[in-house]
Amino acid sequence: MGVYLAISLVTSALMSFLRMADQPEPGSMSDVAVSTFVREALIPERPAPVKTTGFVGFLRHAPVSNSPTNILLTISGPAAGLRHRRARH
Numbered sequence: 001m002g003v004y005l006a007i008s009l010v011t012s013a014l015m016s017f018l019r020m021a022d023q024p025e026p027g028s029m030s031d032v033a034v035s036t037f038v039r040e041a042l043i044p045e046r047p048a049p050v051k052t053t054g055f056v057g058f059l060r061h062a063p064v065s066n067s068p069t070n071i072l073l074t075i076s077g078p079a080a081g082l083r084h085r086r087a088r089h
Contacts, residue, residue, distance in 0.1 A: 051060060059065070064074040 063070055065071050
């Protein structure tokens with residue numbers, strides 16, 4: 001008897017939920033007035049933020065400091081290049 005009661009309660013709750021799904025929700029997006037604003041002219045471009053350009057942007061976004069190996073290669077690479085350049089002159 002208890003199982004039958006539980007199944008009937010779940011079924012009735014599911015049926016009422018499905019009935020609610022057919023009705024439009026009050027205050028939904030379909031009730032909002034349609035805006036007819038269309039921009040006629042483009043806004044002027046702004047310069048890119050300093051944090052994303054140049055040397056600072058490179059250091060922030062390049063994978064040069066995400067592991068000890070990359071930090072070592074980032075520091076030793078230019079140092080080796082400078083040492084090689086000095087040796088040639």
